[in-house]
Amino acid sequence: MSVKDWLELDGALLRLRLARPRANIVDAAMIAALDGALLAHRANNKLRGVLLDAEGPNFSFGASVEEHLPTQCAQMLASLHALIVAMIEFPAPILVAVRGQCLGGGLEVALAGSLIFASPDAQFGQPEMKLGVFAPAASVLLPYRVNRPMAEDLLFSGRSIGAEEARAAGLVHTVFADPETAALTYFNEHLAGKSASSLACALAAVRGPMIRDVRQRLADVERLYLDRLMATRDANEGLTAFLAKRRPQWEHR
Secondary structure, eight states: OOEEEEEETTTTEEEEEEOSTTTOOBOHHHHHHHHHHHHHHTTOTTOOEEEEEESSSOSBOOBOSGGGSTTTHHHHHHHHHHHHHHHHTOSSOEEEEEOSEEEHHHHHHHHTSSOEEEOTTOEEEOGGGGGTOOOHHHHHHHHHHSOHHHHHHHHHHOOEEEHHHHHHHTSOSEEOSSHHHHHHHHIIIIITTSOHHHHHHHHHHHHHHHHHHHHHHHHHHHHIIIIIGGGSHHHHHHHHHHHHTSOOOOOOO
């Protein structure tokens, strides 16, 4: 089982948990499980929120590098981007609790939620550029979270930032020793007493332009990734070098 899901508080709160520690890799199985859980609970007319967290010391080390190889990357991108659209269109706020590493595809999933609650040891990053590729979904979602220079810094450098820097940048809502408790407290204080139908309308209202933009931009960056990036020698070299545990040799073509 790669994702656990259950309801709490008489159906008001959906719990989703990445359940393949220590890395919680966002691979095809994980994506399908998350997408299936959201679809199964989407029609719950009492739902006022979702809490997404993870087993183990880390939220996620990111996506499967093997699934980024040319023979698999088209299907991987299509399924991940479909999940992201399902998350941003979900009719209840998705709260995300992060401990430890939240990298690559794991951060892209977190970015598709509403508010992020982080432990002090949390680390956030999009390291794809170190492998000679870029992060398609994060290229679309990060500028909605942080200012463009910060988004470009994270996307171009591949560096990770700590929880406090992420909070100062607007990426993280709250830093707390127990982020799941912080998220549950927020839910109980601010969402549990609200009308589920009114919350769904509020989400549609605030995210309407974003949803339209994200849908189009995901399609655009997917084509850029598949048609242009994966036709380069260096993208394939970076992925191959990572899997072979050696330094990539860039030829800038």
